[in-house]
Amino acid sequence: MSKSLIRPLVEGLKAYVPGEQIIVDGLVRLNTNENPYSPAPAVLEKIKECVDGRLRRYPNPGADGLREKLAAMHGCKKENILVGNGSDEVLEMAIRTFVDPLGHGNGASERSASTVQYFWPSYSLYPVLADSAGAVRNPVPLLADFGIPSVSELKSGKRWDFGAALSFVTTPNAPTGRGYKMAELEALCKAQTGVVLLDEAYVEFAEENAMELALRMPNVIVARTFSKAYSLCFQRVGYAVGSEELIGAMHKIRGSYNVNGLGQIAAEATLENLEYYQKNFERVKKTRAEMMRWFAQHGFQAYPSQTNFIFVKPSTLSAREWYLRLREKNILVRWWADEEVKDYLRISIGSEEEMKRFCEESEKILAGNKKTF
Numbered sequence: 001m002s003k004s005l006i007r008p009l010v011e012g013l014k015a016y017v018p019g020e021q022i023i024v025d026g027l028v029r030l031n032t033n034e035n036p037y038s039p040a041p042a043v044l045e046k047i048k049e050c051v052d053g054r055l056r057r058y059p060n061p062g063a064d065g066l067r068e069k070l071a072a073m074h075g076c077k078k079e080n081i082l083v084g085n086g087s088d089e090v091l092e093m094a095i096r097t098f099v100d101p102l103g104h105g106n107g108a109s110e111r112s113a114s115t116v117q118y119f120w121p122s123y124s125l126y127p128v129l130a131d132s133a134g135a136v137r138n139p140v141p142l143l144a145d146f147g148i149p150s151v152s153e154l155k156s157g158k159r160w161d162f163g164a165a166l167s168f169v170t171t172p173n174a175p176t177g178r179g180y181k182m183a184e185l186e187a188l189c190k191a192q193t194g195v196v197l198l199d200e201a202y203v204e205f206a207e208e209n210a211m212e213l214a215l216r217m218p219n220v221i222v223a224r225t226f227s228k229a230y231s232l233c234f235q236r237v238g239y240a241v242g243s244e245e246l247i248g249a250m251h252k253i254r255g256s257y258n259v260n261g262l263g264q265i266a267a268e269a270t271l272e273n274l275e276y277y278q279k280n281f282e283r284v285k286k287t288r289a290e291m292m293r294w295f296a297q298h299g300f301q302a303y304p305s306q307t308n309f310i311f312v313k314p315s316t317l318s319a320r321e322w323y324l325r326l327r328e329k330n331i332l333v334r335w336w337a338d339e340e341v342k343d344y345l346r347i348s349i350g351s352e353e354e355m356k357r358f359c360e361e362s363e364k365i366l367a368g369n370k371k372t373f
């Protein structure tokens with residue numbers, strides 16, 4: 001019998017499944033929470049301008065220019081900031097920095113020192129990252145309305161580990177779209193002895209953000225991304241903000257040139273054109289409000305959203321059937337087979353035209369399924 005060359009941990013690993021990335025004419029992609037609007041014209045110009053002989057050079061290793069600009073925006077120092085190849089890389093670096101799979105910790109129990117903890121349902125990458133690091137995973141259910149249990153509820157529930165090396169909190173949450181108050185996040189962060197990473201990938205579409213906590217509390221990191229609100233998925237730029245101590249430690253394990261040069265340039269140019277994006281946030285929020293009304297009128301249970309997507313429980317057909325029927329019409333939405341979320345669809349907010357197409361096709365599906373007696 002031949003011996004496998006692959007680590008048993010990796011052999012047993014289930015890879016992350018991204019939303020389908022099919023490219024065909026006329027396809028409406030409402031499955032990956034991309035922004036329907038293009039980056040600002042000035043950002044596109046800047047990228048084009050930089051596509052020349054300098055591509056032979058390495059980019060700035062620490063994305064220093066971008067960190068300076070982000071520091072100015074958030075009122076902190078560049079030492080409080082780390083840039084990643086998308087915020088996915090920031091999440092992965094946080095695990096490598098704070099979680100010890102062998103359970104070595106400063107005073108925490110072995111189990112806590114090796115634990116990656118998160119509420120569920122939330123971002124489906126967290127368990128994959130935890131597994132690939134050989135960490136202990138601790139998913140703890142959200143309340144029935146997708147709220148975060150209070151500290152006392154978590155204490156009496158006994159499943160939440162207040163000493164966990166790293167806890168991810170998606171805020172506002174994905175895939176449910178629910179927003180959380182800074183006060184409740186602060187209470188949770190205060191009760192935790194390990195690091196809490198507040199994943200604010202969608203925060204520009206929300207009512208509140210918790211950046212202040214990362215700048216004030218020694219165990220809190222906020223992760224953000226240029227992908228969603230700033231229409232830059234293609235360029236892969238995300239970042240973390242936190243104390244110099246935590247961010248400095250993350251820098252130690254960062255790949256030397258982890259953020260590509262054009263990504264750095266695009267993100268810097270984005271920060272010089274914020275007004276353009278603020279208008280887009282308002283457009284997305286307006287379409288979101290219109291879609292909430294449409295869902296209510298057409299028998300879908302839609303959860304209030306503070307993101308650029310809506311989590312809905314459809315009627316008439318199962319969520320899976322809806323996903324397949326829409327797919328036949330070249331409309332992609334996100335559906336997961338997992339028990340906790342199998343009855344729901346996550347539908348990204350597209351452009352006004354895309355949502356019109358979604359509504360028209362959905363109305364045809366509904367009309368074809370009217371029960372006749």
Ligand SMILES: Cc1ncc(COP(=O)(O)O)c(C=O)c1O
Binds near residue numbers: 087123201
């Ligand atoms: C909650 C959450 N966090 C982080 C990310 C990662 O975004 P990116 O790696 O594009 O910055 C996503 C992407 O879908 C997400 O939904």
